[in-house]
Amino acid sequence: MTSGQEFSLPLRVYIEDTDAGGIVYYVNYLKFMERARTEFMRAMGYGKDYIFNNDLMFVVRNVAVEYRAPAKLDDELIATAEITELGGASMTFAQRVLRGDEVLAGGDIRIACVDSTSVKPRRIPRDMVARLSGAE
Template sequence: MSRQTHRFPVTVYYEDTDMGGIVYHANYLRYIERARSDYVRQLGNDQNAMRESGIVWVVRKIEAEYLATAKFEDELVVETDVHEVSGVRLTMVQVVRRGDTEIFRATVMAVCMNKDGRPVRLPAEIRASLQ
């Protein structure tokens, strides 16, 4: 699909690291979550309005690869690309880079759910903004 890659800068803070000074593995999930939230906000998706209408985004599946380490004060960029949009799911590939070095890669499948926890179709305006 021909969409523009979304880029989101991240600075590694001391609190992001473990005793060895390396980014703790779970923090990459936080970085990519922030990037996804920023991306859908830039597309005009108001997640608060969605929630008030009874629909929320949830992650259904993540496949993650840790390829290299990041350390305190590294300047990283999270790149997000939409891979697939269907009636009920959105699949994105997210890559965390330090300069030209790819250090983390994830494929993330997100769906929308209603207040009863049941999957619902992605709102038409969201599908349209992603295609």
């Protein structure tokens, strides 16, 4: 199951995002993608209050990212997030970081749902699966 909705988050590159060469340090693309996933979930009605009140945590299980071109200081970027796979206890997001139409980085990030106390895998709540899959 997939949501079929691509979420977009505008970003700007600040000095703290760059390395000594003035380009975005590679790990910061993962931070941009994390922000897009977080804001996507918030827009779907699953902000931190919902997550914490339901004793959930979503943790990164796997990351595969391809870096294509560098972003630089003061660039205006867009980070996207789209669910491409939604399982019982995990979901996979296709994500991109763009400057205009140019894809700077893109990849797939698999997120696992875990119990906040035991940190063991647990099923994603039914209401969340329904909304994220577009069934609601």
